[in-house]
Amino acid sequence: MVQRIEEILGTVITEYTPNAIKFEGLSLETLQQILAEGYTTRSANFNAAPSVGSFVEFGERAAKNGAKATFDGIAFADRETPNLVVDAITVIGVKELDFAGEFVRFARSCDEIEISSEKLYAWWD
Numbered sequence: 001m002v003q004r005i006e007e008i009l010g011t012v013i014t015e016y017t018p019n020a021i022k023f024e025g026l027s028l029e030t031l032q033q034i035l036a037e038g039y040t041t042r043s044a045n046f047n048a049a050p051s052v053g054s055f056v057e058f059g060e061r062a063a064k065n066g067a068k069a070t071f072d073g074i075a076f077a078d079r080e081t082p083n084l085v086v087d088a089i090t091v092i093g094v095k096e097l098d099f100a101g102e103f104v105r106f107a108r109s110c111d112e113i114e115i116s117s118e119k120l121y122a123w124w125d
Helices: 002-009 028-036 052-064 097-106
Strands: 020-027 068-076 083-092 112-115 119-123
Touching: 002 020, 002 028, 020 028, 020 083, 028 052, 028 068, 052 068, 052 083, 052 097, 097 112, 097 119
Parallel strands: none
Antiparallel strands: 020 068, 068 083, 083 119, 112 119
16 A cells, blocks of 8 residues: 555655655645545645645636646555645636635635745645
């Protein structure tokens, strides 16, 4: 199971800690695949970040609005119960100001936020 999550993420466990993989720029489709394959749950979350399910739902709304969401986080590669959590989101290609407002509401409890004409970004510690 650990080897499979490494393959999906395209990295190895030792990059972050001996039992976790730090990842960046994970696509919505790959996050959905990881969820479908049982490497995380919709309710999994990290510290104050929204749940994986909330990130997937927001990523799907972004796609419907013509934007692309990517995700950063950590995959804890416990050999018994591997679990992936998301702690940041980047949205590129936002065309409507209303959607930027949705992003601000989604990211309301984040520790860092960036809003520009090029991208929307939020990170939770």
